[in-house]
Amino acid sequence: MxxxxxxxxxxxxxxxxxxxxxxxxxxxxxxxxxxxxxxxxxxxxxxxxxxxxxxxxxxxxxxxxxxxxxxxxxxxxxxxxxxxxxxxxxxxxxxxxxxxxxxxxxxxxxxxxxxxxxxxxxxxxxxxxxxxxxxxxxxxxxxxxTAHDLDGWVEKVAPAYDEDAEDHLSVVHSHPRWIVSALWDALGGGRAGIEDLLEADNERPEVTLAARPGRSTTDELAEALGEDNSLPGRWSPYAVRMA
Known part of the structure; x- marks a missing residue:
């Protein structure tokens, strides 16, 4: 056996x-x-x-x-x-x-x-x-x-603002350092302005449709998109934004 x-x-x-x-x-x-x-x-x-x-x-x-x-x-x-x-x-x-x-x-x-x-x-x-x-x-x-959420990781890996402001902004807002520097120079300094700009630059872009005069209207575009998926344009009376 x-x-x-x-x-x-x-x-x-x-x-x-x-x-x-x-x-x-x-x-x-x-x-x-x-x-x-x-x-x-x-x-x-x-x-x-x-x-x-x-x-x-x-x-x-x-x-x-x-x-x-x-x-x-x-x-x-x-x-x-x-x-x-x-x-x-x-x-x-x-x-x-x-x-x-x-x-x-x-x-x-x-x-x-x-x-x-x-x-x-x-x-x-x-x-x-x-x-x-x-x-x-x-x-x-x-x-x-998985040990941290995004805010926790950013706090952990980004250098302190007081130690290296440009590198801090580069990591926090995911922009190359040279772009941070160029944008900051263009704004003329100030932390709030550059952070607002970098944050806005990371926003998902909206899709905007234009109603060509004589061919369609904003009402027709809005109806085609559906009431829940259309918003009026911000700057032009011919624009419709997809929600």
């Missing part, structure tokens, strides 16, 4: 599942980094192609758009947060890995996506585009990120 304990059969290796929304967002981020492409020029053709294949509905397109623009908008802040969660200089992290990490950080700190979903979706994306080894690295870093 064999007294040796039976060895359990190894679990079959699960193939990573490709999430079309996050994969498309990753493609757009890589194009911006590799080719110095403009996100607003790269993203629409990718969305159009995905819709033509039947992979996307309007909610998928909205999420992909938020992942791309939100990640890029707060990239400077997210870079500082990732740097605080790793044991190597940020420049030593391969750009594709950093794109997956920053997109994961945006889901954790900049959206209402639940924490477990943000981490698991990011790790799954990493498995697809980076491989199992780097997916483990992404998992470890993002789990560290």
């Amino acid at each position: 064999n007294d040796q304990p039976r060895r359990r059969p190894a679990k079959p290796h699960r193939r990573p599942q490709k999430d079309p929304v996050r994969f498309l967002a990753f493609e757009a981020l890589r194009a911006v980094d590799e080719r110095d492409a403009y996100a607003n020029l790269v993203l629409p053709p990718l969305l159009k192609k995905a819709r033509a294949k039947g992979d996307f509905d309007s909610r998928d397109a909205a999420l992909a758009t938020e992942l791309v623009y939100g990640t890029l908008r707060r990239q400077g802040t997210y870079d500082a947060i990732v740097a605080a969660c790793i044991d190597r200089p940020l420049r030593e992290v391969d750009p594709p890995v950093l794109d997956v990490l920053n997109m994961g950080v945006h889901q954790l700190l900049g959206t209402r996506i639940p924490t477990h979903a943000a981490v698991s979706a990011s790790v799954e994306l990493a498995r697809v585009v980076l491989g199992e080894g780097r997916a483990k690295f992404v998992n470890a870093v993002l789990r560290k990120v």
